Amino acid sequence: MAKLKPIAILVLFLLFMLAGSQVHSQQRFPKPEFDSGYVQPSPTTPEPRAVALEYFDVFVLLAVLSLASWLAIRKRSRKGLLWLSVFSLIYFGFYRDGCICSIGAIQNVALSIFDPAYAISLAALLFFLLPLLFALFFGRTFCAAACPLGVIQDLLVINPVSIPSWIRKTLGFIPVIYLGLAVLLAATGSDFIICRYDPFVGIFRMDGPFLMIFLGITFLMLGMFYARPYCRVFCPYGVLLGWMSKFSRWHLSITPGECIKCKLCKDSCPFDAIQVPVDKAYRTPGVSRKNLRRFILYVGLIPVLALAGGWIGSKSEVYLSRVHPDVYLAELMISNPELREDEENLDIQAFLKSDKTFEQLVEEASVIRNKFKKGGWALGAFIGLALGITLMNQVVFRSREDYEPHRGDCFSCGRCMDFCPVDKSST
C-alpha cells in the first residue's frame, strides 16, 4: 500500500494537469465582470440515494427471508406466504424498481473477484449471500416470497399444465449454461447479461426499451400455463439456490404429520415439484444390476464430459470475446479498415479522436481474448460437469414412501400444504 501511494499521487497530478490543460484550451472567452449586481447561479446537483437506505433494503430482505422461512416451515401458512410475497413485489419490485436484486448480484460478485479495480458494495454482497444461506437451512423460501421476479410470475399462474419430466430436465439445463455465461462475461468485464435481459425490470419501472417490456409480457403470458417460466428455464440464481436447497437442513413438508398417501396433493403443485413414492421394483436384481452398470458408466463419463466441454469452451473464445466492446472494435477495424473513413461510425470516430493508438487497442483486445480462452475452458468444463452430474442423477434412485417436494425444484410456495387432509392438531 505504501509503495502505491507515490504512484497514486503522480497519477492524480497528471490527471489534474490533463484536466487543467483541456480547460485552458477551451477558455476562449474570459468570464465577464458584471456591473449590474448579477448573481451567478450554480448548477444543481441532486444527491444519489443515501447509502443508509441501501442497508435498509438488506434489512428488509433479511426480515422477509426470516418471516418466509417461519411461514413455510413452522406456521405452514400459504396465505401468509402469499401476502408476504405481495409485499416483496411492491417493495423490491415496484418501489425499488427491481434493482438491487439477488440474481443480478451474481455478476457483481464475479466482477469483484476478477477485477481488482472494482469494489463490490456490502449491500450487493449481502443480497447475493443471504438467500443462499437461507436456502441452505430452510429451502428456497427466497423464491417463494422475497424475489419480485418470481412473485410477479407466481401471481399469474392461472392454468398450469404438467410438463413431462424429460422436457423439464432438458429445459432445466438452460439456467446452468446461462449462469456460466453470465459469470464469464461479468468476470471479463464484458457485459452484465442477467441485467440486460431481465424480463420484468421494465414492468417494475413502468418504463423501458421495447425488448424489455416485450420479453416481460411474453414471459407473463407464457407463465399462465407454464408456471414461473423464467424461474424454471432461465434463472441463473435458481441454479445456486437449487444446489443449496437440495441439502437444506429443514424444508417445507406437504403434510404436517404422517403422509397417508391419499394422492390429494399430487396435482396441487404448478411446478411439477412433488415427487411420488417410488415403488420397490427397481430393487429387483435385474433392474438393479442394469442401473448399477449405467451408474458406473455415467460416473466415468463425468470427467470425459468436463474435458470435452472445456475443450469446446476454449475454442469458442473468438465468438464469446466479441461481446467485449474493445475486442469487437479491434476486430471491426482490422477486418474493415475502410471504416476508418466512415463518418457515420461513431465508435470508430470516437476511438480515432482519443489518445489511444490502434496498437494499444489491439494489445488490450488480445489480453481480453486470452482471459476468454481461460474462461472458456472453465465455462465448458463447468457445463460438462453439470451435464455429467445431471445424467448420473437420472439413475440414482432413492426409496421414497411418501409424497415429498423435490428439494431442488420446490419454490416453497406452500400451495400443496392446503391440500393435505392430515390434521395439524392430530400430530
Place this chain on the structure above:
Amino acid sequence: MAKDKAYSRRTFINNGVRLTLGLTVVGTGALSLSRSKDGKEYVWQIDPFKCTQCGRCATECVRAESAVKCIHAYDLCGYCDLCGGYFKPGAKLQTGAENQLCPTAAIQRKFIEEPFFEYIIDEELCIGCGKCVKGCSAFGNGSLHLQIRHDRCLNCNQCSIASNCPSDAISRVPASQPYMIKGSFTREEEG
C-alpha cells in the same frame, strides 16, 4: 436396524455437503469482499473531458426520458451574445426556433447587461442529446456539458449508456462525489 444405518449414512453425507456448500458460499463472499477493500458505493457519471457528444445518451438510457441532462457550469461561461451552444452555426442572432441548436428549445437565453447573456437549461425539456455541448465546446468555453442526474438515474447494475458509449466516458464514481462538473476542476487547480 439396516434402515437406521442407511438413514444415518445419508444424514452424514447431507451434513457434510451442507457444510461444504456453506463454507463455499461464505468463502466466495469473503474473497469478493477482500478483493474490494475500499468497499465504496458507486454511481455512474460522465467524464466531461472524455465525452465526444455522440448523442447516444439521449437514446441508450433504459428510461424513456434519459437520466442524462445538460448541465451549465456557469463558472466557465463567457456569457457571449453569439453563443455556440445556443445558435446554429451561421444562424441569425435572433431567438427564433429556426436559429436554435437545441431541438427542444430547452436553453433559455436571458439578457443580463450589455453585451452579456445568461443561458439556463430547462431540465424538463432537455433530452441529453448533447448538440449544445458540441457547439459550446467547438466555438465557446465548453461550459455546457452532459451529466447523469442522480434524481433521475436508477443506478442500474450495468449502465446501458456506458456499455454503448464510444469514448468510455461513463464510469463508476464514488457515491460521495457523484458529479464531475467542469468548473470545480478549474477551481481546484487554481486554488
